[in-house]
Amino acid sequence: GQNIDQPTEMTATEGAIVQINCTYQTSGFNGLFWYQQHAGEAPTFLSYNVLDGLEEKGRFSSFLSRSKGYSYLLLKELQMKDSASYLCAVYTGGGNKLTFGTGTQLKVEL
Amino acid sequence: ETGVTQTPRHLVMGMTNKKSLKCEQHLGHNAMYWYKQSAKKPLELMFVYSLEERVENNSVPSRFSPECPNSSHLFLHLHTLQPEDSALYLCASSQDHRGLHNEQFFGPGTRLTVL
Numbered sequence A: 001g002q003n004i005d006q007p008t009e010m011t012a013t014e015g016a017i018v019q020i021n022c023t024y025q026t027s028g029f030n031g032l033f034w035y036q037q038h039a040g041e042a043p044t045f046l047s048y049n050v051l052d053g054l055e056e057k058g059r060f061s062s063f064l065s066r067s068k069g070y071s072y073l074l075l076k077e078l079q080m081k082d083s084a085s086y087l088c089a090v091y092t093g094g095g096n097k098l099t100f101g102t103g104t105q106l107k108v109e110l
Numbered sequence B: 001e002t003g004v005t006q007t008p009r010h011l012v013m014g015m016t017n018k019k020s021l022k023c024e025q026h027l028g029h030n031a032m033y034w035y036k037q038s039a040k041k042p043l044e045l046m047f048v049y050s051l052e053e054r055v056e057n058n059s060v061p062s063r064f065s066p067e068c069p070n071s072s073h074l075f076l077h078l079h080t081l082q083p084e085d086s087a088l089y090l091c092a093s094s095q096d097h098r099g100l101h102n103e104q105f106f107g108p109g110t111r112l113t114v115l
Helices: none
Strands: A003-005 A009-013 A018-025 A032-037 A044-049 A053-057 A060-065 A070-075 A084-092 A097-100 A104-109 B004-007 B010-013 B018-025 B031-037 B044-050 B053-057 B064-070 B073-079 B087-094 B110-114
Touching: A003 A084, A009 A018, A018 A032, A018 A084, A018 A104, A032 A060, A032 A070, A044 A053, A044 A060, A044 A070, A070 A084, A097 B044, B004 B087, B010 B018, B018 B031, B018 B087, B031 B073, B044 B064, B044 B073, B053 B064
Parallel strands: A009 A104, B010 B110
Antiparallel strands: A003 A018, A018 A070, A032 A044, A032 A084, A053 A060, A060 A070, A084 A097, A084 A104, B004 B018, B018 B073, B031 B044, B031 B087, B044 B053, B064 B073, B087 B110
């Protein structure tokens, strides 16, 4: 079966750095996505990792270790608008099947 | 604005009603998806269409019936639903349904409540 784990909730301070972890056990692996979802809105794409290492995109970075079944999303210089749910999703199998974690609800406080 | 629209945004229906959810993508993609998002649970893939052909049915009850008349439009027909079917129904599209880095673009969802 497919299993993806991430913390349910996190709280951080504006201007700080936060790391959201994701671990996975899946049959097949063709890459890992991070999506951001604000309440009542569509999930929007943040990052994609298929090779080990760090991918940096502005204030957001994502890391992957395939041997450990582990990824993290790093958010720097946090802003209030970063308060949202962050979804980890693993792309498995030959088809475009995304298996999602339950999401991490991040709250950014002053 | 992701290029994927869904209507209606909110729907309340009784268990004996028949209703349909509509999704339209303006991105020229070939693959479209229906997901169900319930509180405290991961997004669940329901159906995948590629070039108007259903390529995946993820053990979804027959009270949910998808239709893809062309590559830009996707419907989800609902009949005799149960209260536990209340959820956010998300539509997504991608360039193809196979291949690496096939980012999916999501619509805003339809919030469905079954009474």
